[in-house]
Amino acid sequence: MTAKAAATPATTATQQHQHQLQQQETFEAPATPPTPTETGTGTATPPSEREEDELSEIFFVENRRRKQNIKIQVKLCIDGVYLRRETTQQDHINEQLIRIEDIIGSSCGPRLKKRARGGLNSCKNPSKQIQEDDVELPEDQSPPSKKSNRKQTASGDKSAYLYIYAYLKKEKPLRRVQTLRILRFRSSDVYAENLATAQRWHRTIREYKQRSGTSTEGKKLLILLNPKSGSGKGRELFQKQVAPLLREAEAQYDLQITTHPQYALEFVRSRKDLLERYAGIVVASGDGLFYEVLNGLMERMDWRRACRELSLGIIPCGSGNGLAKSIAHHCNEPYDPKPILHATLICVAGRATPMDVVRVELSHRDKHFVMYSFLSIGWGLIADIDIESERLRSIGAQRFTLWAIKRLITLRTYRGKLFYLPQKEQKEQKETAAATTPEKVPSPRPSQAQAEAELRLSRSTNRSLARRSLPVPASHRPISEFKDLPDEFDDVQLRDDDNDQDQDQFADALSITDRSIYRQNADSWHSAVSRRTAYYSMGGNSTRSNRSRLSVAQKIEAANAEFMQLVPTGTMPALQLPLPAEQGWICEEGDYVMVHAAYTTHLASDCFFAPDSKLNDGLIYLVIIRAGVGRSQLLNFLLSMHNGTHLPEPEDPHILVVPVTAFRIEPSGNNGILTIDGERVDYGPIQAEVFPGLINVMTTTGQ
Numbered sequence: 001m002t003a004k005a006a007a008t009p010a011t012t013a014t015q016q017h018q019h020q021l022q023q024q025e026t027f028e029a030p031a032t033p034p035t036p037t038e039t040g041t042g043t044a045t046p047p048s049e050r051e052e053d054e055l056s057e058i059f060f061v062e063n064r065r066r067k068q069n070i071k072i073q074v075k076l077c078i079d080g081v082y083l084r085r086e087t088t089q090q091d092h093i094n095e096q097l098i099r100i101e102d103i104i105g106s107s108c109g110p111r112l113k114k115r116a117r118g119g120l121n122s123c124k125n126p127s128k129q130i131q132e133d134d135v136e137l138p139e140d141q142s143p144p145s146k147k148s149n150r151k152q153t154a155s156g157d158k159s160a161y162l163y164i165y166a167y168l169k170k171e172k173p174l175r176r177v178q179t180l181r182i183l184r185f186r187s188s189d190v191y192a193e194n195l196a197t198a199q200r201w202h203r204t205i206r207e208y209k210q211r212s213g214t215s216t217e218g219k220k221l222l223i224l225l226n227p228k229s230g231s232g233k234g235r236e237l238f239q240k241q242v243a244p245l246l247r248e249a250e251a252q253y254d255l256q257i258t259t260h261p262q263y264a265l266e267f268v269r270s271r272k273d274l275l276e277r278y279a280g281i282v283v284a285s286g287d288g289l290f291y292e293v294l295n296g297l298m299e300r301m302d303w304r305r306a307c308r309e310l311s312l313g314i315i316p317c318g319s320g321n322g323l324a325k326s327i328a329h330h331c332n333e334p335y336d337p338k339p340i341l342h343a344t345l346i347c348v349a350g351r352a353t354p355m356d357v358v359r360v361e362l363s364h365r366d367k368h369f370v371m372y373s374f375l376s377i378g379w380g381l382i383a384d385i386d387i388e389s390e391r392l393r394s395i396g397a398q399r400f401t402l403w404a405i406k407r408l409i410t411l412r413t414y415r416g417k418l419f420y421l422p423q424k425e426q427k428e429q430k431e432t433a434a435a436t437t438p439e440k441v442p443s444p445r446p447s448q449a450q451a452e453a454e455l456r457l458s459r460s461t462n463r464s465l466a467r468r469s470l471p472v473p474a475s476h477r478p479i480s481e482f483k484d485l486p487d488e489f490d491d492v493q494l495r496d497d498d499n500d501q502d503q504d505q506f507a508d509a510l511s512i513t514d515r516s517i518y519r520q521n522a523d524s525w526h527s528a529v530s531r532r533t534a535y536y537s538m539g540g541n542s543t544r545s546n547r548s549r550l551s552v553a554q555k556i557e558a559a560n561a562e563f564m565q566l567v568p569t570g571t572m573p574a575l576q577l578p579l580p581a582e583q584g585w586i587c588e589e590g591d592y593v594m595v596h597a598a599y600t601t602h603l604a605s606d607c608f609f610a611p612d613s614k615l616n617d618g619l620i621y622l623v624i625i626r627a628g629v630g631r632s633q634l635l636n637f638l639l640s641m642h643n644g645t646h647l648p649e650p651e652d653p654h655i656l657v658v659p660v661t662a663f664r665i666e667p668s669g670n671n672g673i674l675t676i677d678g679e680r681v682d683y684g685p686i687q688a689e690v691f692p693g694l695i696n697v698m699t700t701t702g703q
């Protein structure tokens, strides 16, 4: 039997009895113990070409309680570090497999003082949290005596040490147990030789992690830290909890501390070498900063490549932290009581999973905006509680409860039209239902004026909108499946063969392959007054071929038109245009307590709002509460949101959840609150459609 095969039953036994193991120390040996492929003699082995092979050595550990030395066979294989420990009574054997995905990294060298071993002091009560074993490779294969132990730890210690940092995943309760295994190599009198052996183990661990796809090696992370997020202790939390783990994982990173709102968006949008330099972006902040990063990426000319190649992670230092909790839920990772530690482990796990993004278009007065959202869109009750309770921020999370009670007493309803495109499998059912209650949308007959409507964009005075505006395409787009732009766009070269001064200037902006540079230059042209307006203004049908005869203004418009072709446009008609009934759109009009759309499981770490949601299911969960709902039913709904039991089963006439791929809300009147990802936006018509799996988020499970 190969050592790998032998390790598997041991894993099962170990996993089944992990909990008991920690307390009882001994358990029955499996029927077939593993066969070492390379039993160590303790002599320093030079690095060899057989690095891919398993490494195996016999070590001893001193059991102070029982005053005996225990022989331990340590084997390093692709599955992880396998420890087989025998007591002097041969019938007692302990086995443990530290899985390669639970090992975040290792280091080797001389003995480290406890404080210098990495993140060991990063947890509260470390003595209780850490399983630490110091195992020694004997000089002569005989168990070391206490005396020789003392000698070895004196200043003349020629031993080399390998520190293996692991966070063992345990179920019931779901948690990660911080574990350190130290292997002491001391078979030679020469430190360099002992070190060479330790380094060989170290290299092999790295290699196995790479082969198992759980390594961050060779990939640099960009970490964006908001020092003002949450309770304003972002920087301190990072130094104490995140940095030590990154050190253990040998993760390479650049840290950018944000200095003001929009910093992250601008950084991500304009950094030319973002894709060449980084493999991922980690946001150490709340959902607000993640929003900036997402929208910064989507504003890049190479947005599609950026979304595909850069994994995004989040370390929750904010107050809501819905995304961090949703990701932990998705990959069955613990969250509380150490959300920062657990999220950092996810970010260094080296794996990523596609996640849906929702393109949102909204209109306020005559202005239209496009933005990208990853959590939710809210209209009515929850949005009201979220925003209106801001004035009670000083009392902490209780502000939500207090405001919810207030709003239940003075219950408001909002009138409006709701359109939605149900999930395909449900379309037929919904169409039948629509025959009784909601109406199907009449076929669109867009007037010429509508179809040719030109959307002029300008900056919103609203803070949240100002940081969220993106261009809206002018034309009525055909309805079809959302498709990426073809790959050739990645290689698009914007040419210019002009000669005059204006043309030369403009050529700087156009004749480059990196569209982020193009965009930057185009921006800088009009940055003084109305950068966005100039950049996004929608001119006529200027084309590249007649640029040489155009004025500067026309050229900008032409460039904008080209840019329009490169931005993700979605499949819905523009907001002011009718929705096509033949596509299966459902319309209802009425009074609503709320319509809240969610596309992750959690709206906040304590709000399990859409339990059926998956990171990349391509669905928006539309929770609709119609006027007429009872106050007690509503109270029950709000009180059970924390554990996900708030949605009635079977569906209730007043509270229902509809999985959709797109929706539109047209509120009547001008008074109300709309939120996107928990932040207030201008009140008015809004529509959204899902872009399935557009970005990749860091997870422990991978695809």
Ligand SMILES: Nc1ncnc2c1ncn2[C@@H]1O[C@H](COP(=O)(O)OP(=O)(O)OP(=O)(O)O)[C@@H](O)[C@H]1O
Binding pocket: 226, 227, 228, 229, 230, 231, 258, 259, 260, 261, 262, 263, 285, 286, 287, 288, 289, 290, 292, 317, 318, 319, 320, 321, 322, 678
């Ligand atoms: N240095 C800074 N000073 C002030 N505001 C900042 C700074 N850096 C970023 N911001 C802004 O702070 C806003 C809120 O940050 P973030 O979402 O990270 O924390 P939060 O609001 O505490 O968390 P959550 O969104 O989960 O409730 C972001 O939208 C961002 O624009």
